[in-house]
Amino acid sequence: MTEMEKQIIGIISSAGQSKSMAFEALKKVKTGEYDEARRLLDEARKIDIEAHSIQTKLIQAEMSDTEEKPVVGLLMVHAQDHYMTSQLARDLIEELITIFEAKEEK
Numbered sequence: 001m002t003e004m005e006k007q008i009i010g011i012i013s014s015a016g017q018s019k020s021m022a023f024e025a026l027k028k029v030k031t032g033e034y035d036e037a038r039r040l041l042d043e044a045r046k047i048d049i050e051a052h053s054i055q056t057k058l059i060q061a062e063m064s065d066t067e068e069k070p071v072v073g074l075l076m077v078h079a080q081d082h083y084m085t086s087q088l089a090r091d092l093i094e095e096l097i098t099i100f101e102a103k104e105e106k
Contacts, residue, residue: 004071025040026097051086
């Protein structure tokens, strides 16, 4: 496995972990554990930052004048898909938690 493939796998791994934590946070809403849900979302956000950092390095490498440009293959597309859906899930779940919490406070 090349170094670039390892980095791409890192995006997939981080994104998957982030998305799992976001859905775990949503489950906490069912039992009214809003503080724990928000803590899990914060952790998911931190993990997303890891994926974003790897993505940024790959983008910078692509834009550089060196010959070591990333190959945009199916693995990279797969990684981007995972990263994008993890961010969407986290953002949507965060909004759902806010809505459920506000309804419960009434």
